[in-house]
Each structure stands twice: as C-alpha cells, then as structure tokens.
Amino acid sequence: MAEYVGQPVLRYDGIGHVTARTRYVDDIQLPGMLYIKVLTSPVHKGIIRHLDTSAAERMPGVAGVITAKDVPGKNAYGLIPDQPVFTPEHIRYKGERIAAVAAVDEDTAMEALEKIKLDIEEQEPVFDPFKAMEPGAPLVRPEGNVWEFNSGKTRKIRFGDVEKGFAEADVIVEGTYTTATNDHAPMEPQVSVAYIDETDRLAIYTVSQDLYFHLGMLTAIFNLPMNKIRYIGGTVGGGFGSKNDIHCDHVAGLMALKIRKPVKYRHTRREETAYTTKRGPWTFYFKDGVKKDGRIIARYVKTVHDTGGYAGMGPYVVDKNSILVAGPYAIPNVWVDGICVFTNKPPCSSMRGFGIINGTAADQLQTARVAEAIGKDPWEVHFINAWREGDLGATQFKVEAAGLIEAMKRAAELAGIELPAHLKAMSSRGR
Amino acid sequence: MKYVLSFNLNGLPVDTLVKATDTLLDVLREKLNVVSPKRGCDNGDCGACTVLVNGEPVRACLTIGLTVAGKNVQTVEGLQQDGKLHPLQRAFHEHYAAQCGFCTPGMLIAAKALLDKNPKPTREQIVEGISGNLCRCGTYVEVVEAIQAVAAGKYKE
Amino acid sequence: MKDVLYFAPTELTEALKLLAQYGEKATILAGGTDLVPRINYYELKPEVLVYIGNLGLDYIEQSDGKLVIGAATPTAKIAASPLVAEKAAALAEAARLSASPAIRTAGTIGGNLANASPAADLATPLIALGATVVLVSAKGEREVAVEEFFKGPGETVLQPGELIKEVRVPIKKGKSVFLKLGRRKAMTLSVVNVAVYVEMEKGQRCVDARVALGAMAPVPLRCKKAEGVLQGCVLPMSALEGAEFLDKARIEKAAELAIAESSPIDDQRATAWYRRKAGKVLVARALAAAAGVAI
Numbered sequence: 001m002a003e004y005v006g007q008p009v010l011r012y013d014g015i016g017h018v019t020a021r022t023r024y025v026d027d028i029q030l031p032g033m034l035y036i037k038v039l040t041s042p043v044h045k046g047i048i049r050h051l052d053t054s055a056a057e058r059m060p061g062v063a064g065v066i067t068a069k070d071v072p073g074k075n076a077y078g079l080i081p082d083q084p085v086f087t088p089e090h091i092r093y094k095g096e097r098i099a100a101v102a103a104v105d106e107d108t109a110m111e112a113l114e115k116i117k118l119d120i121e122e123q124e125p126v127f128d129p130f131k132a133m134e135p136g137a138p139l140v141r142p143e144g145n146v147w148e149f150n151s152g153k154t155r156k157i158r159f160g161d162v163e164k165g166f167a168e169a170d171v172i173v174e175g176t177y178t179t180a181t182n183d184h185a186p187m188e189p190q191v192s193v194a195y196i197d198e199t200d201r202l203a204i205y206t207v208s209q210d211l212y213f214h215l216g217m218l219t220a221i222f223n224l225p226m227n228k229i230r231y232i233g234g235t236v237g238g239g240f241g242s243k244n245d246i247h248c249d250h251v252a253g254l255m256a257l258k259i260r261k262p263v264k265y266r267h268t269r270r271e272e273t274a275y276t277t278k279r280g281p282w283t284f285y286f287k288d289g290v291k292k293d294g295r296i297i298a299r300y301v302k303t304v305h306d307t308g309g310y311a312g313m314g315p316y317v318v319d320k321n322s323i324l325v326a327g328p329y330a331i332p333n334v335w336v337d338g339i340c341v342f343t344n345k346p347p348c349s350s351m352r353g354f355g356i357i358n359g360t361a362a363d364q365l366q367t368a369r370v371a372e373a374i375g376k377d378p379w380e381v382h383f384i385n386a387w388r389e390g391d392l393g394a395t396q397f398k399v400e401a402a403g404l405i406e407a408m409k410r411a412a413e414l415a416g417i418e419l420p421a422h423l424k425a426m427s428s429r430g431r
Numbered sequence: 432m433k434y435v436l437s438f439n440l441n442g443l444p445v446d447t448l449v450k451a452t453d454t455l456l457d458v459l460r461e462k463l464n465v466v467s468p469k470r471g472c473d474n475g476d477c478g479a480c481t482v483l484v485n486g487e488p489v490r491a492c493l494t495i496g497l498t499v500a501g502k503n504v505q506t507v508e509g510l511q512q513d514g515k516l517h518p519l520q521r522a523f524h525e526h527y528a529a530q531c532g533f534c535t536p537g538m539l540i541a542a543k544a545l546l547d548k549n550p551k552p553t554r555e556q557i558v559e560g561i562s563g564n565l566c567r568c569g570t571y572v573e574v575v576e577a578i579q580a581v582a583a584g585k586y587k588e
Numbered sequence: 589m590k591d592v593l594y595f596a597p598t599e600l601t602e603a604l605k606l607l608a609q610y611g612e613k614a615t616i617l618a619g620g621t622d623l624v625p626r627i628n629y630y631e632l633k634p635e636v637l638v639y640i641g642n643l644g645l646d647y648i649e650q651s652d653g654k655l656v657i658g659a660a661t662p663t664a665k666i667a668a669s670p671l672v673a674e675k676a677a678a679l680a681e682a683a684r685l686s687a688s689p690a691i692r693t694a695g696t697i698g699g700n701l702a703n704a705s706p707a708a709d710l711a712t713p714l715i716a717l718g719a720t721v722v723l724v725s726a727k728g729e730r731e732v733a734v735e736e737f738f739k740g741p742g743e744t745v746l747q748p749g750e751l752i753k754e755v756r757v758p759i760k761k762g763k764s765v766f767l768k769l770g771r772r773k774a775m776t777l778s779v780v781n782v783a784v785y786v787e788m789e790k791g792q793r794c795v796d797a798r799v800a801l802g803a804m805a806p807v808p809l810r811c812k813k814a815e816g817v818l819q820g821c822v823l824p825m826s827a828l829e830g831a832e833f834l835d836k837a838r839i840e841k842a843a844e845l846a847i848a849e850s851s852p853i854d855d856q857r858a859t860a861w862y863r864r865k866a867g868k869v870l871v872a873r874a875l876a877a878a879a880g881v882a883i
Contacts (some may be wrong), residue, residue: 010524010525011529014529017524017532018521018529018539019510019511020466020535020536021533023466023471024466027466029461029464036508184567186531187534188469188533189470238533238567268629269474269476270474355519434594448676450592451592451634454628473625475625476775477604488689489690490690490694492624492628493620493694494694495617497596497639498641532842541689559774562689563688563689563774563775
C-alpha cells in the first residue's frame with residue numbers, strides 16, 4: 001500500500017489522451033454511416049397544426065425521416081419522464097425536436113430539413129418564472145406552471161418555529177438574490193452513433209455520464225428489452241452534468257431502428273448552447289432573525305427555480321437546494337419553501353452541484369449581510385453559527401465528523417487573513 | 432463537384448477528394464480518419480482543432496481544406512518520433528495536464544507552435560501561447576507547468 | 589447542395605478576371621477566420637470561392653513615405669513586424685491584442701477590413717493613422733480612406749469584382765496609441781476599442797490629432813469633434829503660444845466629445861451605457877499617453 005498511499009499515480013488514460021489515441025464518440029466512423037440533422041421548433045410556444053415530411057423523404061441522399069409517429073415505445077424521457085423525444089403537438093421551448101432526417105452527409109440532411117413542411121400555430125410564451133406563477137399566465141403545461149411535489153406546490157423544510165425565532169431576534173435581515181442560467185459548455189458537444197449489430201441488437205456509442213439510468217429510459221422509448229440494447233460508453237469529453245440527460249442517443253437509436261443503417265447524430269456548438277439542458281436560474285429570498293452576539297436563530301428561505309419547458313432534473317435540483325440552502329449552520333428555527341416553475345425555455349437540469357452551488361452563493365451573500373447588520377465581521381458570523389459535532393441540521397440529520405471550522409481556519413490561512421484569537425480557539429468539537 | 436487535394440500530412444503525402452466548402456477539420460477527421468484535431472465548435476472559438484500548417488498554428492475548422500494544397504500539415508498523430516513520446520506529450524502526462532482529454536491535442540499543438548518559435552518562454556508568454564485553447568475541466572495550471580517543464584529542459588528528446 | 593466552385597489563382601490579374609466573371613456569385617476567401625464559421629453554420633452558402641492566399645499579397649514594405657501592407661498579410665505577421673511597431677505603433681498593438689495565436693496566423697488585415705465588423709480591431713488604428721485601402725478590379729484601381737471604407741455592419745464600399753489589394757499607412761512623426769477593452773484578455777471581440785494619433789510640435793503643441801472608436805457605432809468611427817478641441821493646444825508648461833492648454837481637462841473634454849459622437853448599442857458583450865463610460869476613460873487614457881500628458 002505504501003507505494004500508492006500518498007504517492008501521485010499517473011492516469012491510466014493519460015497516454016491515450018496525450019497521443020490522441022483516446023477515442024471519443026465523434027471519432028467513430030462506421031462504414032456506410034449516415035448523418036442526422038434535427039428539425040427544431042423556431043418558436044417558443046405553439047401547436048403543430050401540420051407536419052409533412054414527404055418531400056424530404058423523397059430527396060436524393062436522404063435515407064429516412066422520423067417524427068413522433070416513429071417512436072415505438074414511450075415518447076417521453078427524463079428523471080421525471082415528461083419530455084418527448086419528438087413533440088407530437090405542443091411546443092414548449094424554442095429548439096424542441098420535431099423531426100429528424102438521416103442523409104449521406106450533414107449538408108444534405110440540412111437541405112432536407114428545409115423541405116419539411118411545418119405549420120405551427122404560435123402562442124404567447126412566458127419566460128419569467130414570476131409571471132408564469134401569476135393567475136391567467138400562459139400555460140406552459142396543461143396541469144399548471146408550478147411543479148407539484150409530494151408536499152404540494154412547494155418543497156417544504158420545517159424545523160423549529162421560525163415565527164418564535166423572529167420574535168426573539170434582535171435584528172431581522174432580509175435579502176433577495178438571483179443567479180443566472182449557465183451552460184455547461186463541455187469541450188465535446190453531444191453526439192451519438194447507433195447501428196444494428198451482428199446479433200440484431202441496437203448498439204449505441206454514447207457520451208452519457210449516466211449509462212444505466214439512460215439505458216432504462218431508452219428501453220422504454222425503443223420498446224426493447226434491455227438485452228436488445230448495447231449501450232457503449234466510457235469516454236466523455238467533459239460533461240459537468242449536461243450528459244446526465246439524453247440529448248442524442250434517443251434520436252440516433254430511433255433512426256437506426258427505422259432505417260437499419262449506422263447513423264451519427266451530433267450537435268453543433270450552437271445547437272449545444274441553444275437547446276441542451278442548462279443550470280436553471282434561481283431567485284432566493286432570505287429572512288433571518290439574528291441575535292446581536294451573531295447567532296442566527298431563525299432563517300426563512302423562499303426559492304424560485306426556473307426549470308424551463310420540461311422538468312428535467314429540476315424538481316430534484318430544488319430538492320437538493322431546499323435541503324441545503326439554509327447553510328451549514330446550527331439554526332434552531334428554519335423554514336424553506338422551494339418552488340419549481342415551468343417557462344418556455346430549454347429545460348433546466350443538473351449541473352455541477354444540482355442547485356447547491358446557487359444556494360450557497362445566496363447563503364453566503366445573506367450571511368455577509370447579516371454580519372453587516374450587526375456590525376460584525378462575516379468570519380465571526382460563520383464561526384459562531386457553523387455546525388459543531390452532534391448539531392441537528394434543518395432536515396433533522398445529526399452532524400457527524402464536522403470540520404467546517406477547521407476548514408475555514410485553513411482557508412483564512414491560505415488567503416493570508418489573520419483571524420482573531422477567539423475564532424482561532426474555536427473547534428468543531430464543541431461550542 | 433469534387434477536387435483532388437494533395438498535401439503532406441505528418442511527413443507523408445496524401446491525396447483525397449474534397450468539396451470546396453470542406454474545412455481542413457472535415458478533411459482530416461471525416462476523409463482521412465485523422466481524429467486528433469477535435470470538433471468542439473466549428474467556429475474558431477475553442478482551439479481543440481488546432482493543427483500546424485507549414486509550422487504555423489491554425490484552426491482546422493476555420494481553414495478551407497483546399498487552401499492547404501501542397502503544404503505541410505502536422506497533427507498530434509505526427510508528434511511521436513520512432514515510437515517515442517514527444518517531450519510535450521510526456522510532460523503533459525506526468526503533470527496531469529489532461530483531464531477529459533478533449534482539449535489536449537489542440538493544447539499540445541499550441542504548445543509546440545510556441546516552443547518551436549520561442550524555446551524559453553516566460554510564464555506570461557506560455558499563457559499567451561495557449562490563450563486560444565479552452566479547457567472546461569480547468570487544467571490550465573497543469574498545462575502551463577508542463578510547458579514550463581519542457582522549456583526548462585526537463586524532458587529531453 | 590449545389591456544387592461550390594473553388595479557384596486558387598496565383599496571379600492578381602487571374603483573380604480579378606475570375607471576380608469579374610462571377611461577379612456577385614464570387615466570395616473572396618483569405619484567412620477564412622470570419623468567413624468559414626458562416627459557411628460551417630449554413631449562414632453563407634457560397635457558389636464560387638476565390639482564394640487569394642496565393643497572390644503574393646502577403647508583404648509589409650516601406651515605400652514613398654508609407655507603410656504598405658498586402659491585403660493577405662496575416663495579423664500575426666503585423667504583430668511581429670519591427671517595421672510596423674516603429675512606424676505604426678497603434679496598428680502593431682491592435683494586431684497583438686486581437687483574437688489568439690492560431691487566429692492571428694490565419695486572419696488577414698484585408699479580411700479584417702472587408703468583414704466590416706463595427707468592432708474590427710485593425711480598423712480603428714488605421715483610421716487614426718490616416719490609412720487608405722487600395723481596391724482593384726478588372727476595370728482598374730482606386731484608393732479609399734479607411735474611414736470612408738465602411739458603410740455599416742458587414743457592409744463596405746467594395747463592389748462585386750473588387751478586391752482589397754493593400755493598405756497604405758502614411759508614416760508620420762506623431763505618436764499613436766491603441767487601447768482595447770474586452771470581456772477577457774484573449775479570444776474576444778472589443779467591448780470598445782480606441783486608437784488615437786497625436787503629433788506634438790516640439791513635443792509641446794498639438795498640430796495633428798486623430799481619434800477613432802471601435803464597437804461604438806455601426807462602423808468604426810472617426811471622432812472629428814474630439815480632434816478639433818485638441819488642435820493647436822499646448823502643454824501647460826510650454827513656452828509656445830497656443831489657443832488652449834492641453835491638460836487633463838482638455839483631454840477629458842475631447843473624450844466626452846468623442847463619446848457624444850458615438851452611438852453604441854446594448855449587446856451580449858456590454859450595454860451601451862457601459863460602452864460610453866468605458867469608452868470615455870479609454871479615449872482619455874489613449875490621448876494622454878499619445879500627447880504625454882499626465883491624467
């Protein structure tokens with residue numbers, strides 16, 4: 001063991017990377033492979049009134065066209081399977097898939113897309129999650145624009161009695177914070193290669209970060225048992241959560257099943273940026289009850305997460321955010337309401353931290369504001385309130401192996417900040 | 432309409448049939464199966480397709496294939512000599528300068544272009560040399576250290 | 589897809605013949621850094637590509653009191669040229685700060701102008717230095733001032749069949765300065781860029797001043813009102829007679845006038861408000877550096 005523990009170990013795939021022998025999915029070329037391009041919605045919201053792909057199908061160089069009608073199984077996928085592979089009727093965001101063409105090359109496929117006759121009845125979209133929650137707002141979804149958790153329209157965290165905490169507080173500190181949409185922008189855009197293999201199984205080379213999870217969804221879409229799909233992954237040119245959702249495998253797989261020829265479907269960078277899932281934008285409202293000595297004794301947080309046209313991992317992201325947004329502090333009274341709203345934008349889903357990063361950003365700003373309100377240094381407020389061993393979190397879990405204070409001390413050291421002696425004397429082992 | 436494109440690729444002559452609008456990246460990846468230059472953006476932004484044309488670094492995705500007729504094109508496939516890794520390849524590997532690896536071929540070529548002209552660059556010149564190459568994993572620090580190590584002569588050919 | 593024709597003539601006359609023959613159907617290809625992304629993304633579907641990289645238009649020379657730069661000269665070559673650094677400092681600096689190494693080796697000075705981006709980095713120093721472009725066609729040759737070359741975003745005075753042959757930069761005694769503000773240090777278009785040229789008689793009286801702004805209007809902009817308030821001004825400590833002092837206040841006045849002449853827009857890189865604020869600071873800094881005034 002001593003030869004490994006504490007020793008740097010060279011990457012097993014390092015030589016492959018520096019010699020460019022590492023094979024990414026777009027590096028795979030199969031004999032006779034055809035290229036897919038997808039017709040996407042030019043409008044943010046609407047209803048497809050007419051779709052005619054016959055002229056595209058007849059075009060020389062085109063091997064096949066697929067639409068919602070060509071989905072043999074369930075035309076829905078996602079952690080919450082609410083997004084169609086191809087929308088049959090309702091358009092919920094600009095860039096939603098309507099049809100796909102396979103042709104001898106991408107130029108020909110692009111030309112074929114122009115031959116598809118598409119008539120959309122455009123409807124008024126809604127982009128602002130707060131407007132989407134207003135009565136009479138355009139409906140992104142027939143069931144309403146607010147996601148229904150098991151606990152209703154909000155994800156609830158209840159701990160102690162916040163009203164009592166506010167009443168006992170010396171100061172009330174409020175703040176509203178927003179974070180913007182982010183694109184993961186991995187260096188490798190989404191791509192998929194699919195073919196029918198020699199044993200008549202559907203083989204798919206994928207960039208998935210989440211093979212077995214996606215395999216389950218694909219079996220439902222293709223209406224195939226798992227043993228009829230060879231899902232080949234392994235090498236991902238960066239994902240950061242964007243490859244936690246399927247973007248190409250379902251389209252490539254459906255096309256291969258229909259035309260029984262090898263196909264490649266890859267996003268251009270612009271398609272990648274415009275249509276794939278994002279880190280959703282958030283708004284956070286905080287209200288804290290604070291004692292003059294620096295203790296936060298009550299924290300109320302209301303969050304609004306914009307998940308775009310489909311759920312993606314949005315509700316799960318709100319789950320994780322709600323659990324952690326009150327921060328790593330021993331606050332005896334916590335109330336969190338997390339709201340997940342649909343708008344006519346590309347679906348938002350996972351990205352590095354599933355909403356925790358955004359919550360932390362808001363919490364840090366709020367805690368700094370708390371410090372300002374009581375005339376203390378933010379370090380002091382963090383140290384005073386930080387979880388100690390055995391503290392209870394807002395979801396009633398018991399903090400074990402606490403190390404926040406030690407981590408903050410080390411951070412201060414690295415940042416060249418001299419902490420006062422009474423903070424240096426603190427420990428996660430007790431208050 | 433297809434044109435015959437002839438050029439030197441990593442020291443050997445190649446001929447291939449191309450369309451006027453095929454980029455050098457299309458030619459290398461799709462026609463010749465030389466896949467070290469990566470298709471990251473087709474827009475000249477990411478640098479993953481950087482190759483050398485007559486010793487100068489260019490974006491393969493911004494270069495119309497036919498314009499390299501008669502020229503020398505070098506890619507990462509041509510970096511190894513007699514089966515031995517190029518000093519930059521060894522340094523990148525040993526400095527953990529590749530994480531997902533997708534930007535690595537472009538980074539290596541950008542680094543080679545820099546060192547060929549300026550074998551002893553300052554840290555600032557190295558940063559400038561790779562300023563057109565994006566890495567989303569965030570290996571910039573390791574990449575700079577790897578290039579510094581080569582420039583310092585720690586990886587002799 | 590319709591077949592696209594490709595020509596790579598090796599003589600200028602041959603190229604002009606092709607451009608005359610294909611007229612509007614012809615697309616001139618040089619470094620490709622602006623053109624090829626548009627082809628890759630099907631925004632531009634060319635019919636005939638005429639590559640001008642083999643015409644021998646890649647040169648930097650000094651002749652007749654001018655710096656003459658071939659249209660197909662790569663930005664990297666301009667950035668590395670000691671001659672350009674000595675005779676046209678602002679142009680050298682703009683070339684050095686543009687894009688990133690692998691774009692600079694391909695992108696050309698002619699292409700940067702012909703693409704007619706309001707933010708074109710090389711346009712502002714050329715305007716400030718009073719440069720001209722030589723346009724050639726099968727019918728003949730004409731010379732146009734760079735400040736009159738642009739008509740709007742992506743639009744120039746170039747006619748079908750016409751080609752930029754070279755850029756001529758008068759070699760003058762004064763000092764030129766280029767400053768660029770981008771969202772980051774490399775691989776970025778200007779949020780605003782500024783080029784100025786100032787000539788000081790005996791190092792004390794301003795006898796010539798030119799101010800150009802990039803990314804602040806539909807075209808790279810020359811700011812004549814700003815220039816006007818600098819003419820004839822003398823440094824505060826000067827023994828020379830002058831209309832006004834060339835001091836901090838005067839420079840700030842010129843910067844204010846330059847911004848007043850501009851019409852920036854909000855876009856993904858910056859708001860018009862920010863461009864005005866930052867542009868004013870940049871103009872003042874550039875003028876101060878060129879005139880030798882502390883601000």
